[in-house]
Amino acid sequence: MTAVFYYIIYNPAAGGGSSIPIYKQVKAVLDQRHLAYAIKTSRYPGHTNVITKQIGDFNQREHPVLLVIGGDGTLNQAINGLAGTRQSEIPVAYVPAGSGNDFARGIGMSEDPMHALEQVLQATEAVTIDIGRFHERTRGESGYFVNNIGIGFDAAVVNAANRSDSKQLLNRLHLGKLTYLFHVVGMLMTRRPFPVAVYEKGVRHFFHRAYICTTTNIPYFGGGIRLYKPANPTDGKLDLVIVEWFNIVSWALAMIQLMRGKKPTSRATHIFHADKLTVETSSLEFGQMDGEEMGTRPFEIDFSMAKQKFWIDRSI
Template sequence: MRDDAPFGVVVNPRSAFGRGARVAGRVLAEFAAAGVPAIEISGADAADCQAKVRAACRNGLRGLVLVGGDGLIGLVLQVAEARALPIGVVPAGSGNDFARQFALAHSPEAAVLRVLAAEAAPLAVDLGVVERPGAAEHWFAGGLSIGLDAAINRRANAIRLPLGPFRYHLALIVEILTLKHRRFSVRIGSSDRSFTGVLATVMNTRAIGGGIRLAPGASVHDGKLDLVEVTYGTKLRLLSVLGLLARARHEHLPEVTITRAERIRIDAGDEVAYSDGERVGTGPFEVRVAPGALRFLA
């Protein structure tokens, strides 16, 4: 790519109730101050944003900088032309779980400096890929939520108040009060099993839902995904399990299984999955890791 090619600064103007747009202006100013060309890319909705990202990539960019949260990352990852470029992130969303994996700076000044410093040697970061019958491949950076955590995500998205990660905490309380069990069928390699539980979630990063470390040992550099399963019990016992889970003290509980694998199949009936904060749809889900698929500017 030409040295004079610009960075594309992708922004969700509605991210964190307008914070994304404000931060993007400062990011563009920092690039200008560093003498590095940059253009803003935004859209009226998700499809429009993806179309504009695709067009800008084809016109020639040296990389992308995403100003927003996990939802914006998931949106851009569906664009093949974007995945071919190095990508940086300036966290400006509600959850920012992917950014948390790398302890990314929220300051636009520090974030732009880090992006520019990493341009010569981007990190090779794993991504997840979901295949479903009759649907296009879906790429994710953080995790694929199926069960309780997906329900929390759906409820949090419906809360239209500027509460940041507290939206997820509020949604968690409501979902626990109406807790239901689900039936999951899982295949890893030649091993099949079924269980009744509350979630079967595939993690690439450690945290989900605004900092809940569902997979405390997950790495984005090991070529593996972490499947976290929580089986069902009495409501009182599950409250204890979920309390320990929220504090990342759940790994050795008998109700919790964490399995590391390259490919996982999950069937959860009509349960709707979410990834990177956004709706994916119903399964069955064939989930695989794409080792080092993202050149990450961090």
């Protein structure tokens, strides 16, 4: 078996601090098994990105693996930090320790951190998994996402959840998954539908009353809420899910159909399955990427696919 060197990248703020005991357990297991590692703690928001850039540019170890302990946001930052470095091919391993952990769920790895660690430690080779790439035209910014980029309702929910005290409280009660669900009702009272233009293969599609406009790599968003069951992180394609708002009943029925994993038949639901897409909004809307706030603005985003090496054995 290859003797791997683990760079542990650990976010003590993930899961409202519930990552701390998980980190301690991971460390204990690595010590017990005499595995080689170095610990890099994220000291402030965005630090993970800086740490992984340094590792990607300056690593001198043989067989390095980045072992991320945190939530989807930490994983997102690790992957974006590593991209474009001299050793961007370093595989990424992951122990879910956030509030939502949609990526773990979405790629079929264990959501139990210690079982997930076993899936990492038993891996013998890197596996390639799709990730999404975005280019935001208005800002000239590009990057990667592991789960989804949402404009509109889900992003407004993320924004409200991240700013409220309930996220901390629910995390303390080990109910972190409910964080986003908790804010759905509040947002339903305040959000308005907005126009979206989608470009696919040179054809423009226009939706007057979009409410959800989420480009996804995996079936889940918002901490385990099923958005689109067929979304598959190994098929080389992204799925754009648009749900329009005609009235609350049609919207709720469309959402229930999606969440139950049924084939969407509602006239409110529109799915694009493509390796390249452009999404344009003209009104001020919230954006979210992997559960992190993107701010509020009109968005013009080109989406495409990329591949990322992961160090995970999902068969155990």
